[in-house]
Amino acid sequence: MSEVFDGVPSVFPLHVRVRTMVEQLIFTGSWRAGERIPSSRMLAEQLGVSRMTVQTAIDELIAGGYLRSAPRSGVFVNTHATVADAPTESGGDVDWARWIRQPVTPGIPHLQRVPEWWTYPYPLITGQHDARFFPDRQWLSAVRKSLGDDHRHASLDDNLIDDMLLIDELRRSLLPSRGIFVERENVLITLGAQEALALLADTLVRRGDHVVVEDPGYVDARHVFAARGAELVPVPVDDQGLRVDDLTRETSLCYTTPSHQHPSNVTLSPDRRLDLIRRARDDDFLVIEDDYDSELCYRGRPTPAIASHDPHRVIYLGSMSKLLAPGIRVGFVVADPSLIRALAWRRRYVHRQVPGVTQRALALFMRDGSFTRSLHAYRRELAVRWEVATGTLHTRFPDQVFPPGGTALWLRLPDGATSDHVVTAARERGILIDPGELYFADAATGSGFVRVGFSCIDTERVRPGLLALLEVIEECRG
Numbered sequence: 385m386s387e388v389f390d391g392v393p394s395v396f397p398l399h400v401r402v403r404t405m406v407e408q409l410i411f412t413g414s415w416r417a418g419e420r421i422p423s424s425r426m427l428a429e430q431l432g433v434s435r436m437t438v439q440t441a442i443d444e445l446i447a448g449g450y451l452r453s454a455p456r457s458g459v460f461v462n463t464h465a466t467v468a469d470a471p472t473e474s475g476g477d478v479d480w481a482r483w484i485r486q487p488v489t490p491g492i493p494h495l496q497r498v499p500e501w502w503t504y505p506y507p508l509i510t511g512q513h514d515a516r517f518f519p520d521r522q523w524l525s526a527v528r529k530s531l532g533d534d535h536r537h538a539s540l541d542d543n544l545i546d547d548m549l550l551i552d553e554l555r556r557s558l559l560p561s562r563g564i565f566v567e568r569e570n571v572l573i574t575l576g577a578q579e580a581l582a583l584l585a586d587t588l589v590r591r592g593d594h595v596v597v598e599d600p601g602y603v604d605a606r607h608v609f610a611a612r613g614a615e616l617v618p619v620p621v622d623d624q625g626l627r628v629d630d631l632t633r634e635t636s637l638c639y640t641t642p643s644h645q646h647p648s649n650v651t652l653s654p655d656r657r658l659d660l661i662r663r664a665r666d667d668d669f670l671v672i673e674d675d676y677d678s679e680l681c682y683r684g685r686p687t688p689a690i691a692s693h694d695p696h697r698v699i700y701l702g703s704m705s706k707l708l709a710p711g712i713r714v715g716f717v718v719a720d721p722s723l724i725r726a727l728a729w730r731r732r733y734v735h736r737q738v739p740g741v742t743q744r745a746l747a748l749f750m751r752d753g754s755f756t757r758s759l760h761a762y763r764r765e766l767a768v769r770w771e772v773a774t775g776t777l778h779t780r781f782p783d784q785v786f787p788p789g790g791t792a793l794w795l796r797l798p799d800g801a802t803s804d805h806v807v808t809a810a811r812e813r814g815i816l817i818d819p820g821e822l823y824f825a826d827a828a829t830g831s832g833f834v835r836v837g838f839s840c841i842d843t844e845r846v847r848p849g850l851l852a853l854l855e856v857i858e859e860c861r862g
């Protein structure tokens with residue numbers, strides 16, 4: 385008995401340790417159903433604790449149904465509380481492979497995140513934000529305000545509908561610049577664009593449906609659709625974006641990133657935009673427009689969203705991940721109200737809502753202009769990095785075109801250099817970049833490309849990092 389007691393972590397208060405010990409003795413069958421347990425005096429002596437401690441533990445075990453007290457006879461193990469075998473830490477004899485439904489996404493690679501990427505001298509990665517540009521003070525002030533008298537209910541209640549203040553801010557200060565003017569019932573707040581994709585796939589995709597994805601394209605979207613049983617139809621991308629002419633008549637859904645095609649950064653040409661809408665109407669399919677970073681445009685104004693031309697067939701996705709920080713986890717869908725209601729219904733039975741505090745804080749942060757100011761400052765810095773990065777890469781690859789936007793450059797490697805060699809050799813020199821294989825339906829096609837991010841590396845390090853990368857590429861050509 386004492387060994388069991390000694391085995392219970394000493395961080396717990398003494399009476400909890402005694403209680404846990406008794407539970408274990410019952411579970412393991414050392415103390416059997418109906419058996420009388422030693423008196424509290426005896427237990428206290430054996431364990432070297434006070435009788436009061438033992439009595440508190442016994443009272444709790446009686447209240448919990450593990451023990452039962454019989455007047456003038458003692459305390460007994462309660463029949464119903466005993467089990468023959470104790471659960472083991474390893475999961476015992478549960479065959480988890482039988483229970484767990486594995487997602488069906490064979491052959492699709494997974495985006496990797498390098499742990500502690502910021503400790504590398506040249507983190508030319510994608511998907512991360514430069515935390516130095518996050519406006520801590522203004523965000524904290526918005527969070528503090530979100531708990532003030534006027535905002536407590538929006539922030540802390542169990543709300544089944546989205547925060548209308550945030551929806552109004554999106555309608556007022558973000559969507560009009562994309563040419564989108566909608567009502568409140570057209571907008572749903574999500575946990576990032578990723579959740580929006582998952583909700584859309586759950587709601588719209590039936591097993592065997594033909595879902596068009598860009599090739600190269602966003603691998604996380606491919607996972608989402610494939611896991612719901614979609615037949616993925618990769619359609620090539622050229623210097624005008626998605627090749628709309630290559631879409632087949634069987635298409636039921638087309639996922640596209642027209643502002644800055646992921647990963648090539650190409651903007652879908654005006655003709656192709658109109659073609660896409662025409663095809664969607666003629667062949668009766670829906671379009672998901674993932675507009676994850678359109679605000680990060682370094683020359684002129686971003687092209688209006690496709691959804692501005694057809695707000696019924698085109699489902700628009702936005703995200704705060706590239707504009708503010710991915711850890712904030714806020715995205716949104718703009719679509720027909722009947723679809724928004726269906727998505728909200730699904731979301732309700734997964735996590736109910738995006739945290740109220742986050743929604744209200746973001747609304748206040750947008751309303752007082754902090755969002756626009758921080759976005760402008762970050763965009764100015766990214767524009768400098770883009771100039772430096774493209775200038776440096778053009779010294780070696782003068783013919784490559786790098787569209788002015790986004791957070792990464794899509795680089796075609798010279799003959800002889802393969803992406804996996806370049807990525808590995810670069811990492812050994814402290815340079816982190818993403819392999820092209822991640823983005824193509826046929827990984828072999830991707831071995832001729834790498835993706836070079838500039839969203840989270842110090843501006844002064846962009847040039848030295850890329851010069852070092854150019855050396856690595858040259859060495860890998862052999």
Ligand SMILES: Cc1ncc(COP(=O)(O)O)c(C=O)c1O
Pocket residue numbers: 511575576577578579602641646674676702703704705710714715
């Ligand atoms: C194509 C694309 N869509 C959406 C997102 C944003 O996803 P989330 O809002 O879930 O962070 C990203 C981020 O990397 C992306 O590359």
